[in-house]
Structures are given as structure tokens and as C-alpha cells.
Amino acid sequence: MIKVTLKDGSVRQVPAGTTIREVASSISQGLARAAVAAKVNGRVEDLNTALQEDAQLEILTLDSEDGLAVMRHSTSHLLAQAVQNLFPGTILGIGPAIANGFYYDFDSEHTFTPEDLEKLEAEMKRLAKQDYKFERGEMAREQAIEYFQQRGEKYKVELINDLPEDAQISIYTQGNFTDLCAGPHVQSTKMLKAFKLQSVAGAYWRGSEKNKMLQRIYGLAFAKASDLQDYLYKLEEAKRRDHRKLGMELDLFSLHDEAPGFPFYHPKGMVLRNTLEEFWREEHQKRDYVEIRTPIILNRSLWEQSGHWDHYKDNMYFTKIDEQDFAVKPMNCPGGMLMYKTKIRSYRDLPIRCGELGLVHRHELSGALHGLLRVRSFTQDDAHIFMLPSQIIEEIIAIIDLIDYFYKVFGFEYHVELSTRPEDSMGSDEDWETATNALKEALATKGIEYKINPGDGAFYGPKIDFHVKDCLDRTWQCGTIQLDFQMPEKFDLTYIGEDGEKHRPVMIHRVVYGSLERFIALLIEHYAGAFPVWLSPIQVRVLPISDRHNEYAERVKAILKEENIRVELDQRREKINYKIREAQTEKIPFALVVGDKEMEAESVSVRRYGEQKTTIMDLKDFIFLIKTEIDTKSISSKTV
RNA sequence: GCCGAUGUGGCUCAGGGGUAGAGCAGCUCACUCGUAAUGAGCAGGUCGCCGGUUCGAAUCCGGCCAUCGGCUCCA
Numbered sequence: 107m108i109k110v111t112l113k114d115g116s117v118r119q120v121p122a123g124t125t126i127r128e129v130a131s132s133i134s135q136g137l138a139r140a141a142v143a144a145k146v147n148g149r150v151e152d153l154n155t156a157l158q159e160d161a162q163l164e165i166l167t168l169d170s171e172d173g174l175a176v177m178r179h180s181t182s183h184l185l186a187q188a189v190q191n192l193f194p195g196t197i198l199g200i201g202p203a204i205a206n207g208f209y210y211d212f213d214s215e216h217t218f219t220p221e222d223l224e225k226l227e228a229e230m231k232r233l234a235k236q237d238y239k240f241e242r243g244e245m246a247r248e249q250a251i252e253y254f255q256q257r258g259e260k261y262k263v264e265l266i267n268d269l270p271e272d273a274q275i276s277i278y279t280q281g282n283f284t285d286l287c288a289g290p291h292v293q294s295t296k297m298l299k300a301f302k303l304q305s306v307a308g309a310y311w312r313g314s315e316k317n318k319m320l321q322r323i324y325g326l327a328f329a330k331a332s333d334l335q336d337y338l339y340k341l342e343e344a345k346r347r348d349h350r351k352l353g354m355e356l357d358l359f360s361l362h363d364e365a366p367g368f369p370f371y372h373p374k375g376m377v378l379r380n381t382l383e384e385f386w387r388e389e390h391q392k393r394d395y396v397e398i399r400t401p402i403i404l405n406r407s408l409w410e411q412s413g414h415w416d417h418y419k420d421n422m423y424f425t426k427i428d429e430q431d432f433a434v435k436p437m438n439c440p441g442g443m444l445m446y447k448t449k450i451r452s453y454r455d456l457p458i459r460c461g462e463l464g465l466v467h468r469h470e471l472s473g474a475l476h477g478l479l480r481v482r483s484f485t486q487d488d489a490h491i492f493m494l495p496s497q498i499i500e501e502i503i504a505i506i507d508l509i510d511y512f513y514k515v516f517g518f519e520y521h522v523e524l525s526t527r528p529e530d531s532m533g534s535d536e537d538w539e540t541a542t543n544a545l546k547e548a549l550a551t552k553g554i555e556y557k558i559n560p561g562d563g564a565f566y567g568p569k570i571d572f573h574v575k576d577c578l579d580r581t582w583q584c585g586t587i588q589l590d591f592q593m594p595e596k597f598d599l600t601y602i603g604e605d606g607e608k609h610r611p612v613m614i615h616r617v618v619y620g621s622l623e624r625f626i627a628l629l630i631e632h633y634a635g636a637f638p639v640w641l642s643p644i645q646v647r648v649l650p651i652s653d654r655h656n657e658y659a660e661r662v663k664a665i666l667k668e669e670n671i672r673v674e675l676d677q678r679r680e681k682i683n684y685k686i687r688e689a690q691t692e693k694i695p696f697a698l699v700v701g702d703k704e705m706e707a708e709s710v711s712v713r714r715y716g717e718q719k720t721t722i723m724d725l726k727d728f729i730f731l732i733k734t735e736i737d738t739k740s741i742s743s744k745t746v
Numbered sequence: 747g748c749c750g751a752u753g754u755g756g757c758u759c760a761g762g763g764g765u766a767g768a769g770c771a772g773c774u775c776a777c778u779c780g781u782a783a784u785g786a787g788c789a790g791g792u793c794g795c796c797g798g799u800u801c802g803a804a805u806c807c808g809g810c811c812a813u814c815g816g817c818u819c820c821a
Contacts, residue, residue, distance in 0.1 A: 680783095
């Protein structure tokens with residue numbers, strides 16, 4: 107007999123060799139029916155697995171993320187089966203579970219069309235009903251290679267060859283379909299119900315552009331049909347929040363064929379942008395930053411000196427001036443270096459925190475452009491901090507705090523990643539290790555959890571990245587803190603120490619917003635275009651009911667303007683309903699209706715964005731209300 | 747850059763080998779109105795660009811450009 111400890115702490119005695127399914131049945135038939143897999147000592151296993159020794163056991167159902175992942179993975183096998191039935195000769199890539207569903211990569215002469223997806227989905231439904239069991243088999247390495255080779259599954263053979271020598275090679279079979287797979291899987295295809303094929307896209311084999319591009323079919327899969335419907339509805343909702351759509355509707359910015367990736371800011375977008383810059387300057391002044399501005403075009407020798415010519419050329423734009431090579435800056439740092447070198451620095455001057463709202467240009471691949479989230483020219487809210495080695499940790503922590511403070515003001519959730527040395531980089535291993543450890547230490551001090559991104563650092567140093575989600579849950583890097591021992595070296599930066607000798611300062615590159623463009627895009631999606639009052643391009647619109655209220659309305663407008671409130675007056679001869687509807691459509695935080703009653707009492711009828719109810723209040727009370735919200739940067743709960 | 751899809755008035759979209767259509771927005775006129783669309787009229791497009799097939803192309807074919815969804819890359 108062995109002891110099986112369940113999730114609730116209870117212990118069951120069962121004979122060795124009992125399968126997990128049998129244990130589940132002994133707990134309840136309902137559980138046995140709902141079970142898709144199980145966690146044995148933390149490892150996800152099939153229900154068919156026989157328990158041989160004492161174990162911690164957690165039965166997984168579709169109520170858990172782990173359970174859903176198993177089901178989604180099984181659904182990807184179902185797709186592969188359907189594809190090979192309908193398009194014989196298709197070679198298989200890989201087919202994992204992902205958030206909300208799964209994908210499977212295929213190599214086929216045939217190009218899959220949206221109509222094919224419908225047919226495949228129908229075939230999947232048909233196959234699912236057949237109640238095929240997912241049966242696990244194990245093969246010796248040589249046998250497995252031969253098996254897949256014979257079937258022309260060259261990618262599977264490659265995968266097997268790359269498995270460690272001692273790896274257990276397992277295969278899963280459902281009906282006429284067999285796939286190389288570590289598993290686990292649900293018991294039967296019958297458990298696969300709420301799925302939908304979504305799209306087909308190109309994807310390089312093993313994610314490398316050096317490899318062949320395969321066709322990736324994406325699908326959604328959920329525990330039940332209503333969950334799938336809910337998710338589809340959520341996707342529709344997300345489209346409404348899309349910053350590209352809202353940016354145009356709210357007249358914030360535009361993009362044109364004539365300038366791909368180079369955004370145009372409209373007047374309202376500029377108000378938003380200027381407000382963000384203003385806030386940025388205030389907060390940085392408080393923290394003893396100074397601000398500079400460096401040129402956009404600098405000559406070739408500078409970029410050679412900085413290493414950009416060697417490591418960043420593909421992303422840069424070039425021009426010639428008087429027969430000499432120049433480059434448009436893709437980063438602000440070299441300019442900052444020259445500024446540092448304009449005089450002798452003392453250790454007493456350090457740290458120098460030198461900010462720059464710098465406009466940079468980078469050549470991004472045409473297929474990568476995406477609204478304001480991925481552009482070819484953008485303004486970084488940059489700063490370069492020159493400091494003593496002993497100040498590193500303290501400075502990094504201060505920046506982490508600063509970024510956290512900013513993101514909290516906007517209500518952003520974020521996660522943190524640490525990116526380490528990339529292949530194409532400069533400097534010694536020792537410097538990189540020191541720098542990486544400093545970043546780790548700062549994160550540890552703050553108790554921040556982070557994910558490591560191996561090889562994703564800048565060419566001159568490792569970095570801490572702050573990621574924010576867009577409306578479709580894709581994450582975008584915004585803030586970043588990069589520790590750099592290389593630039594000071596390349597530019598021979600020095601300071602005079604206590605000992606009267608020259609020493610090498612250390613440098614940090616950091617941004618808080620990341621780029622104004624990306625940050626604005628994320629703000630639009632985060633608030634669904636209904637900005638908090640302090641950010642809103644128009645804060646108040648005054649709506650007179652008829653012509654005879656125009657004069658009072660103009661007075662209200664003038665008084666609000668005097669208080670530095672961004673106010674508009676809608677004097678058109680339209681019905682009040684019409685004007686209100688428009689103010690709502692434009693997501694203006696406050697609509698002030700003024701008619702006879704208000705005119706008489708020196709009051710306004712206040713209607714907030716997204717609310718039905720109106721409140722009549724004295725104009726001076728309204729001013730107090732709105733100014734308080736602006737000053738506290740209050741985030742309205744209505745982002746509908 | 748790669749794979750696939752798309753490109754018709756400011757916006758959303760219909761149409762489709764015989765010389766363009768709707769709604770919204772815009773403009774004009776009337777209505778002076780109390781919390782999400784008053785009515786009537788007018789104007790607006792060489793159907794992304796270039797080339798080919800054809801008596802005739804917005805429609806079919808090819809190339810290019812841009813956009814969208816991915817891959818790769820990144821603030």
C-alpha cells in the first residue's frame with residue numbers, strides 16, 4: 107500500500123500501481139468525470155499514470171489554469187489530426203497550449219485559407235465526437251527517430267535529436283493520429299468541446315528567421331461554450347479600446363501612408379502629451395534632475411566611438427552633410443556623453459542626473475509597425491545618471507521607486523524583467539557580471555519579483571524592463587533601467603576623486619514612460635479614451651440650452667478659463683440632447699448644462715462622463731471640485 | 747524583412763468587365779429646444795499607386811505602397 111496525500115491534506119491508502127483515475131473515482135464519480143489530468147508531486151501527469159509510491163496528488167479539472175492548459179494542448183493535437191485528415195502530407199511542427207487556447211505549426215504546400223479553418227473546425231468537431239482515447243506510448247530513441255522519419259516528419263526527428271540522451275521519449279495517439287509529445291493529455295477527444303480556430307499566420311520554425319516559415323494556426327479553447335463566448339465578446343470590447351481607433355475618433359493623432367511609423371500629433375493629442383511632459387518635469391525637478399537637449403543628427407565618428415556604428419547600424423538612418431557621413435540619433439546617450447565632457451567633474455558633483463526628452467529615430471521592420479505602440483520616431487523621456495560606483499544601488503533603487511510612483515498615478519499594473527548580455531555586445535564579462543549583479547541586488551532589496559530574459563540586454567549593458575499590458579493583454583516594454591560601464595570607457599569619461607586622481611564614473615540610462623508615443627497609446631487603451639480630468643484634452647464643455655443662455659455660458663467659460671481649466675463652449679443651435687450626446691461621445695469628463703435656472707442662480711448643471719445623473723451646483727463649488735480632481739490626478743472609475 | 751489577409755468619399759461599409767451607392771460626419775435652411783441623435787435640402791470619390799489583358803477595368807492579371815493579424819525585432 108502507498109499513501110496518497112490529497113490537496114485538502116487528507117491521506118488515502120491505495121495499492122501501489124493504482125491509477126490516478128482510480129483514485130479520482132474513489133473520491134467521487136463527479137470528480138472522475140471532470141478530471142483532465144493531475145499534479146503528482148507538482149508534476150502534471152495523465153490520469154492513466156499508475157502511482158508506485160507515496161505522493162502528493164492534486165486532481166486537475168478545467169477549473170484550474172493547469173487543467174485548462176492540458177485541455178488546450180490536447181485540442182492542438184485534435185487540430186493536427188484534422189489537418190492531416192483533410193490535407194494529407196502536411197508535416198507537423200509544434201503545437202503547444204497558450205493563453206486562451208493553442209496553436210499548431212504546419213509545413214504544407216497548401217496555403218491555409220480562412221475557409222479551410224472552417225472546414226478544419228468542422229472536422230475537429232467530428233473527430234472530438236468519436237471519443238478517441240489519448241493513449242500514451244513510449245519509444246526508444248532510435249525507434250522513435252525511425253518512426254517519424256518514415257512518416258516524413260522531419261521536424262519531429264529534429265526535436266528528438268535535440269532531446270537529452272536520457273530523455274524519456276513518449277508519443278500520444280488518438281484514433282489515426284500519433285504525435286511526439288511529452289504530454290499529458292485529457293482522457294478522450296470527447297472532452298474537447300468549446301474551441302474555435304482563430305487565424306493563420308506565418309511563424310519561423312523554432313522562432314528563428316534563418317529557418318523556414320511555417321503556417322501557424324491559432325485556436326481558442328475554453329472549459330465551456332459560455333467561456334468561449336465571453337472571451338469572444340471581450341475581444342470585441344478590446345477592439346473598442348484600441349488606441350488606433352480611439353486616437354482617430356478622439357482626434358488625438360494620425361498616421362499616414364506618406365510617413366509610415368512617423369506619427370502626427372493633433373491639437374488634442376498635443377495637450378495630452380504636454381500634460382505628461384509637464385508632470386514629468388515637475389517630478390524630476392523634485393528629484394534633483396537637470397534637463398538638457400542634444401541634437402538629432404550627429405556625425406559618424408561619434409557613432410563609431412559609441413559602438414552604435416558596429417552594433418546598431420541596422421536600426422539607424424543616415425544622411426550626408428558636406429560630403430561627410432552623419433546619422434540620425436537612435437538613442438540619446440552619445441549626446442549626453444559629450445555634454446558630460448564639457449568640463450572637469452568632481453566626485454562632489456556626482457551623481458549628475460541629466461534628463462532629456464529626446465526625439466529618436468529607429469528603423470523598425472515594416473511588418474513590426476503598430477499604431478503608436480511601435481513607431482519609427484519617438485520621444486524617450488530619457489535620463490543619464492553619471493555616478494560613483496558606490497552610488498549604483500542607491501540610484502537604481504531611486505529609479506525603481508520613481509517608475510513605480512509614476513505607474514501608480516496612472517493606475518497601471520506592470521511586471522518586471524531583467525535582460526542579460528546579448529551575443530552582439532561590447533565589454534568584458536566581468537563588467538557585465540558586476541552590472542547584472544547590481545541590478546539583481548537592487549531588485550532583491552526592493553523585494554520585486556522578476557523574470558529573466560537571457561540575452562535581451564542592450565549592447566552596452568544589462569537592463570531592468572518594466573512592462574505594461576495593452577487592451578489585448580500583449581505586454582509592451584515602457585520603463586527601463588540600463589547599467590552601463592561601456593560608454594564611460596568609450597568616451598573616456600572621468601571625475602576627480604578625493605585623492606585628486608582621475609576616476610571612471612558609472613552610468614545609468616533610464617526612461618520612465620519609455621516613449622511618450624507608447625505610453626500615450628497604453629493610456630488611451632487603459633482608460634478606453636476616457637481620460638482622468640487632469641489628462642483630458644478638453645476638461646469641460648459648457649452647453650447652453652438656447653440662444654438666450656449664450657451670454658451666461660460665455661461667462662462660465664471665461665471664469666473656468668481664468669482658472670486654467672480646458673473648457674469649450676457648444677453654442678450650436680442644437681437640442682440639448684444632441685449636445686450632450688456629443689460631449690459623451692467625445693468622452694469629455696464634465697458637461698455643464700446652463701439654462702434659465704442656472705443663469706439665475708449663478709450655477710451649473712453638472713453631468714459627468716458616463717453617468718446619467720446630474721447635479722446642480724454653484725459655479726464656485728464646481729470649480730473647487732474639478733480643481734481638486736486635477737490637482738490630485740484623481741482617476742475616475744468610469745472608463746466605459 | 748517574412749507568411750497570410752485587406753485597400754471604394756472625412757468615418758463605417760455595400761457593389762462589382764459597360765463609365766460609382768448607403769448611413770454617419772460636413773455645408774445650407776427651418777425649429778430656440780432641460781440631460782445620449784429635430785427635419786428637409788446640398789455638396790463630396792480619376793474605387794491605394796503603376797503597368798498589363800480587353801472594344802471597354804474600380805471590377806481580371808502582375809508589380810509596388812500602406813494597413814491589419816502573426817513571426818522576427820524592440821521604447
